[in-house]
Structure formats: C-alpha cells, structure tokens
Amino acid sequence: MARRDQPTVTERLAQERRISIARKAMEIFVADGDTSATVERIAEAAGVTPRTFHRHFAAKEDVVLPIFRASWEAVIEALAKAPESGDLVEALVAVWTSEFPDGRLSDFDRAFLKLMVTTPQYRLRWLEADDDLYEAVADLLRRRISLEGDPLLQTLPAYLIVHATRHVFDRWLTSETDEDLVDMLRRAFRITLAGVGVL
Structure with missing residues (x-):
C-alpha cells in the first residue's frame, strides 16, 4: 500500500482545531502566569466543549x-x-x-x-x-x-x-x-x- 503524504481534509481540520485550542491555552497560561486554568476554562475560551477538548487531548497538559x-x-x-x-x-x-x-x-x-x-x-x-x-x-x-x-x-x-x-x-x-x-x-x-x- 502506498504511503499517503498529505493529510485528509478531516485530519487537517482536526489539526487546525487542536492548534486553535492550544493557542487559547497558551494565552490563558501567560495571562495568569501559571498553568492552573481548567479544561473548562480553556475550552470555553476556544469556543469548544470540554468533551471536544478531550476528543483532541487525552490530558490537559497535552494541549501544548x-x-x-x-x-x-x-x-x-x-x-x-x-x-x-x-x-x-x-x-x-x-x-x-x-x-x-x-x-x-x-x-x-x-x-x-x-x-x-x-x-x-x-x-x-x-x-x-x-x-x-x-x-x-x-x-x-x-x-x-x-x-x-x-x-x-x-x-x-x-x-x-x-x-x-x-x-x-x-x-x-x-x-x-x-x-x-x-x-x-x-x-x-x-x-x-x-x-x-x-x-
């Protein structure tokens, strides 16, 4: 089977969503000066549900x-x-x-x-x-x-x-x-x- 080099549209959209969530987490962490923000707070800032957050990240720390x-x-x-x-x-x-x-x-x-x-x-x-x-x-x-x-x-x-x-x-x-x-x-x-x- 030939190796696929290009991500599918679904994979690309999922990656864009992960980066968007990660950037919001990054902004919150820097604004707060610590990493204590909850998944709920990060998800809300990113415009997603906590369930969507966990679909993309197994643990909160994986958001980075x-x-x-x-x-x-x-x-x-x-x-x-x-x-x-x-x-x-x-x-x-x-x-x-x-x-x-x-x-x-x-x-x-x-x-x-x-x-x-x-x-x-x-x-x-x-x-x-x-x-x-x-x-x-x-x-x-x-x-x-x-x-x-x-x-x-x-x-x-x-x-x-x-x-x-x-x-x-x-x-x-x-x-x-x-x-x-x-x-x-x-x-x-x-x-x-x-x-x-x-x-």
Whole structure:
C-alpha cells in the first residue's frame, strides 16, 4: 500500500482545531502566569466543549503539544535546509532561531516557555521532541563533517547538540541572565563541537 503524504481534509481540520485550542491555552497560561486554568476554562475560551477538548487531548497538559510539534517540525525542516558549507556553529544557531522574528524570542513566547520548563508535567511535553531532533541533527552533521569510524562518534555530537540546546533554553528562560540567547547558543555549540573534536 502506498504511503499517503498529505493529510485528509478531516485530519487537517482536526489539526487546525487542536492548534486553535492550544493557542487559547497558551494565552490563558501567560495571562495568569501559571498553568492552573481548567479544561473548562480553556475550552470555553476556544469556543469548544470540554468533551471536544478531550476528543483532541487525552490530558490537559497535552494541549501544548501542537505548539511544540509545530516548533519541532520547523527546526527539523530548517536542519534539512541548512547550508552544507560555511560555519557549522552559525548554521546551528540559525536553525534554532529560525522561528523567531529577527532571531529573537518575543516576551510573550519567553513567558510561555518559562512556564513550560518550570512546570514538571508540561516540561515532559517539551522534552518529547528529542528523539526526532537527534536524527535531524545527525543528518546535518553527516552532510557537513566526516564522522566515520567509531559508531559512538557518529551519534554523540547530535545528542550533545540537542541537549546543549535544551540546556541553553532552560538556563536562559529560568535565570535572570541578561546574556543574549543567540550568544549563549553560539557558545554552547562551540564548546560541544570542540569537545567531541569536530571543531
């Protein structure tokens, strides 16, 4: 049976509904400064019933997954399109900031992500992307540098880059640092790649 690449109209509409509900939840969480809003409140703001909410999300915390998935997909796409020459560190920085206007995260998005990384049940949803990201980073590295020989060296840089990225975002979101996110990413990627002998 041939693999279907395009979603059906029903699947597309369901995804649009999930994203719409997720955005309302995001707005409420940021306005409240916490994630305590009930399913009923989120559903009402999104113009759906709690039953419809639960048709799309098994648990309240899953409401953020469409936002995270869209972000992960954008990063994976940016990794696939990253240039195959030039400064690898700058290419990685460009990938992880590709969704931000002018490479900067808005105050609203920063407030939302801070809630996500500091609330355990939401943090778990944020971390779900790692498996998909590892392979996409590994593909970029295979195109850019020779990682032949030791099987560990073929995969370790990708894992370290994903973890370094998560660590930078975590630190930048939860500390009172004035350091620029782009500069932090740049520094982390240089340290990581130098540590495995890639730079």
